Amino acid sequence: MIGANVSDSRTSPGPASESPMNDRLQNSMTAVSSPFKLSIRGLYKAYGDAVALERVTMDVLTGEFVTLLGPSGSGKSTLLQLICGLVPPSGGRLFIDGADRTQASAAERDIGVVFQNYALFPHLTVGENVAFPLRIRGLERSVILRRMEAALGMVGLTGYTERMPSELSGGQQQRVALARCLVYQPSLILMDESFSALDRNRRLVLQDEVRRIHRETGTTFIFVTHDQEEAMTMSDRICLMNRGRVEQFDTPRALYDTPRTVFAADFIGTSTILQGVVRPGGRLATPVGDLPLPDGSSVSAGTKGALVLRPEHLRLHTDDETGLRGVVEDVTFGGAEQRVRFRLGNDQKIVVQVPATLALSAGQAATVRWNAGDGHFIPDQEA
């Protein structure tokens, strides 16, 4: 991604050393119109001694679809609330369209938020709910009516104006919440775990619709989820979070192919992670033996790190003695391919994807091989 300023808390400098960069950024941003919808500089949140979110610095491009992904307690919802302005930050700054909005209230930020449990007003009809932000802005009655109906049409709920929220299904309530955001055309829409309460089919349909609305409106979206599949399919970029820190902020492909931390490798997709120390010859010494490192990884000897192997890069051979020897432990059928849990000599498990045509059974001896270039090496990061 062009101009993507990626940094995580461990490498980000403290407030004092950060300020020159801040000033420069701020000057450039106020001078010319910013390509960034949202810029965050050292934003963090602590409740007493408990740090909910360590310092985050990131930029989101205008019109981008960004997902905050992470397990529960990773700080993604805290970050979202800081962006909304619903929670005051403990420090750092936040810019929207290049203007400092750190102290602005939620109402002043020109944002729309779709809450996890929709937060529809139970005493208002669907139409009144959607019209609410327009009424607040004191628009003319006819304009309100027209835009309200257009917004409901966009989410496929034409004709539901007079219904009460409690009469709708979860998916329909979700659409109303989205329409209520779209109706006043905020340039940034935030969605907090919005699909987590829906069943799988409804979720897929709504994912498609949100992407369509994103394309049609050009609105910048920030989407929070703990579902990596959802994040992968919907996002331009994913901000992977863990324990109140940003692990990696990258495109889905980069996150999958070149994870920068063991957590990222483990969280995104299935992988086998083998820890070890780099030998002088350029191979990694692991408990299962010396393994080849990917081409071009010029890692100095003595470096500790992890080799990440994706199931689809591994090959299983039953008629060949070269490679790592082991035993098939379990086979799961998955349509075109099957996943094999393979046990190496010292109990190390390794997941391999093989064609469904290959006949395998538990207890069968085999060997596993891969092209050295398909592996991905992550050196340990000393804090």
Next chain:
Amino acid sequence: MAANPEMAGMAARDTGKDGRLAGAVRFIRSRNVLSALPVLPGFLFLVVFLVIPLVQTVWSSVHDPAGSGFSFSAFGHLFAVPAYRGVLWTTLSVALWCTVLSAGLGYPVAVWLATLSEKTRRRALFLIMAPFWTSVLVRNFAWLILLGRHGPVAALMRFLNIPGGDALLFNRAILIIAMVYVLLPMSIIAMLPAHTSISRELLSAARTMGARRADIFWRIYFPLSLRGSAAAALLVFLTALGFFITPTLLGGRHDVLLGELIILQIDRLQNWHFGSALAVVIVLAGGIAIALTDWFFDLAGTRPRRGSGGRSVAVSGLLARLSVSAGRAVPGFLRSGGWEARLPGLCSWSIIVFLAAPLLAIVPMAFTRDPFLTFPPHLGTFHWFLQYLRDPLWISATFTSVRVGLGAAALSVVLSGLAAFSIARADGRLASLGILAFMVPLAVPPIVIALAQFSLFARFSMIATDSAIMLGHTLLCMPVVFTILLAGFRSYDWQLNQAAATLGARGSQILTRILLPIIRPVLVAGAVAAFLTSFDELTMALFLGGGLKTTLPKQMWDAVLLEVSPLLVAVSVVVMTVVTLLFLVMERALTRRRAGGPG
């Protein structure tokens, strides 16, 4: 840097002294302090109208009016004179009897109510709540009519040739029955939340593990419901301690309770020193009861499980074994019929009939053509109702009650509402303390509060004013309103406010367009509950009215002491009608809120 106070505060933290200042600024800016502000008015009200008067009462109980300084002579007097000792003993034993009976009869009803669906439960509860909101005076009065010398029961007994029909009233047994009649609905209502909050899944889970019905009840249900039920029993005991209406109207010559003694000392003998001492004794007895209950049942639920849990688990294990063997002794045909399952339902319906029947039975007598109450009455006239409407004394008393009730309702909704609003969003120890503070008026019998407030209002020459009675009633209404509003604010989805804020609404717009419309039914219910509490209240009116200002209950009290007349029955019917209508309004408000409909 300096442009950002947050950053400045952070940088300063490392430099010690300035850091502390910045910390203080942060503390004030953090909403903890600001959000506690709405609690203040209600809290101040409690201090001025409850704490200070109580301290004053304690003070005057240990100070000889002759001016000889500290003296515990009043307490010595109480324990030295056998008659007074007798009153103390009678009060404690009657209160204990009432507690045991109300809790014992209330428990199966609560068990049964908890098994019903939400909708059916509300209907059944109506039959229990309606007597609860009906004036205590009317409820005592019903017994006077039904069991009186010329009442229907006496007539029936004469007809069946059973002797003793003319001596049904004025003894210990009828006193306790009538008090239980008044206290039972309160006991059930206070107990119910502890029962409905027990997850039905737990019981199913126990069944899948092979537990018998008796095991499920004694080992799972009973221990889980114990704490809440004990709290309800405590509330009954505290209320019973201060009773004086029932013993005065229905008690025998020897059944004098502390409450009556206080009235006697203050009203007839003007002995404030001794009266205060009696009030202090009631409060002390209540305090000891609270401490004992808390020690045994861990009311706050803060102690580690092992202590009290061990005790009650051992007890319920024993009960389980006992009832399993008792169950075996029951003939097989009874057991197969599932009689155990129907028992709570049967009990509950009998109790509901017991609660409703006396009130319904007196209604026809308001239409009697006889000049006195006799049985059977000759029905067919509105004469007594017209007499009520024509009598300026009754009408002015009615209007006084309405005025006082409206004032108390408005004030208590504002004070308790503000407090509930901020406490609902807080949690932790401070919030629990706040809740406790607003519940304190429940733990002190109204007669003690009335006595304590008398000297406060006397100092400002406010005795015998509407305002004094209204302020006194407000204090009694506050816990009731607070409970209703706290539940309302707790169930409010505060994220709606955030949602409205992100949609561009300002604070005032969020208040008027979102919070208030959604919470309005709860405010209405709270106001109605407060009005009903005040409309029915006699004790405060008796004291703070100074014998001059007459509310409707006071007027009824004066009338009943004079003569039990058909006019009084007619007034009772009017009161019952008003109360039932208002109660229906309250119920409607609350159910509509639950349905979440637009209105």
